[in-house]
Amino acid sequence: MDRRKFIKKGVVSAAAFTIVPSFVLGGTKHVAPSDQLTKAIIGVGSMGRGHIEYDNTRVVAICDVDKNHIDMARQRIPNPVKVYHDYREMLLNPDIDIVHVVTPPHWHGVMSIDAAKAGKDVWCEKPMTRTIGEGIRLKDTIARYERIFRLNTWFRFRGNFYGLGTTVEPVKKLVDSGMLGWPLKFTVNAATGFDWKFQWVGRTDLDVQPVPSELDYEMWLGPAPFKPYHPHRVHNTFRGYWDYDGGGLGDMGQHYLDPVQYLLGKDDTSPVRVDVDAPQQHPDAAGKWNRVELTYEDGCKIILDGENRDKDAAYIEGPDGKLFPGFRSDIPDLQKKLAAFPDPEPQVTDFSDAVRKRKTFALNEMNGFRSCTLVNMAIIAIRLGRSLDFDPVKCEFINDHAANLMVNQPMRAPWNV
């Protein structure tokens, strides 16, 4: 007998002895009597406190390893909440529908995977994971447990994104129309409206300082390798260290590149090559870089222009036309011509509704994994200081041992994914 049929038969048999909730096999999720979904936030630093008001859901629990963060969050939450120091204890709370993971990126994979295994839906900050390997495990876990996952970036479906001066929808319509031709080249730099935020570089001169009493540094590090404490490693400035993030590229990259991936229609694949121009990188502290080129199998390119070399660059350049910020183009009567083409497919953009109706959210674990892979490919090439070929099916680099060790990095015990 087929295993799935066999187990489903088992489920039916089990139902004869016990009450099986209606949502057991693909039904809708239980909704609290108040009809308001509940959430817990892991990491209530400045970013995490911003999640308190997200999506009109009710905060019932918060978790942080810094007592000061907890105190500041409590002041902002009107209702009583349960407070946790260890997120694993928090996941045992049956009153939580959604877990927001708002920690530094080195925790995203572990916490999101544990939350999914605890039957929670997940709203995770970007970047989705710090390594490609963690991303694979996370997307597989979300799929296996049929959880609803969203990544906390939104420019593929809402808002003017950064300096581009337009929403994504008309840009998607233009790309899909074919008027620009194919393959396309995207340039992400200051001229097209994006700041790579090189202020988020690390320091190479850190001494050892005492851990402040309010911080559980051991738990803050979690799966990351142990390094002696220095305040620049943690809160806000953690972005400058490879063990926790990847500088401005790690932190903002998925914001900027996820819409590009959507526009290109490449949500199910990755580039086959990454070329890099960067000064040598420090083993611990993320530094500046000049330029990264990500090339897909069909010749489409994404240019990450860190030094704003291409001051007159179009955001999108194709063989038949260009698109500049403000929806300017060298195609005459663009708006008029575009009106004849269909609008892009609608997306699922209401997360609470997606949770209730068990619908896949617009920016989910699958396409989120792929756009995060753009970031992680670039980071690995920058750290190694060389161009790399990538197999988008196996999700591994070709003929580069060190690069593949960066795809899958062992975690500090007892953390694992």
Next chain:
Amino acid sequence: MRIYWIFITAILVFTGLNTTSSSCQNIYGLSVSELIERLPAENREDQDRIISRLAESGADAIGLIGNNLVAPGSGDDVKFRYALSGIVKHVGQGDDPFLKINVSAALCKALSDASDAEVKDFILQELQYIAGDEAVLHVAPYLSDSRLSDPAARVMVNVGTAHAGGALLHFLTRSEGEARISIIQALGNMRYTSAASRLRPFAHSDNPALKAAAYNALAAMGDTESAAILFEAAKSAGFDYEPTRATASWLLLLENMIANGNKPLADKMTYEALNSGKVPSHTIIALIKL
């Protein structure tokens, strides 16, 4: 006067050539110290040339670098850290196995010579990208060191050979606390099945972290003889999440048992769990998808 202009022109040409070459440095003839002084490289071309030269210098370069590494806050070793990391990342590409072994051996010597734990940690963190069997004997003693067991275990996982697995197993009973947990996790990550019988007792430990590491390692190995242990652990957890991740480990074991051709036992256990009527919906869904 003519001689004067020839002289001036010659100086200008010479200076110009030197200026031109400053971004494309002529590095041949430079000592290891002089090469390191030019780090961090400003661009990829310089990085390739300087680091290649340092890597070719092997033990000489690594020895000098190792002698100049200091603990955080004890001095300025930034250029030496750039140098060591650059050599390792260059050699780690893996296209020159002999050079990789040569550099790895030199790093092992530097590891042995270093006295500070944070310096040793840095060397181990870099060694993980190039270490092979030649490094196992040198790294193994750190597996029982509470500060260095994690980076040492990372090296073993990335070496990934029976020799590395044997070293982990050797130090399993010679370690305690977090060091032992690191070793168990590393054995699981390596899927070193020869260790299964030695790990099973830890699944009954009173230490939740040790128990969790043992559950996960046994599951990763697909150890059928642990099936009953993990089933009972998952059952005790109500087939739901709890901090030792017993249920997740049990599911991982079932997955590996099916992959290894032991589907009948996996199905029997699944059915028994479902018949208990206590399996939460998300775990049922995950079971169906195995």
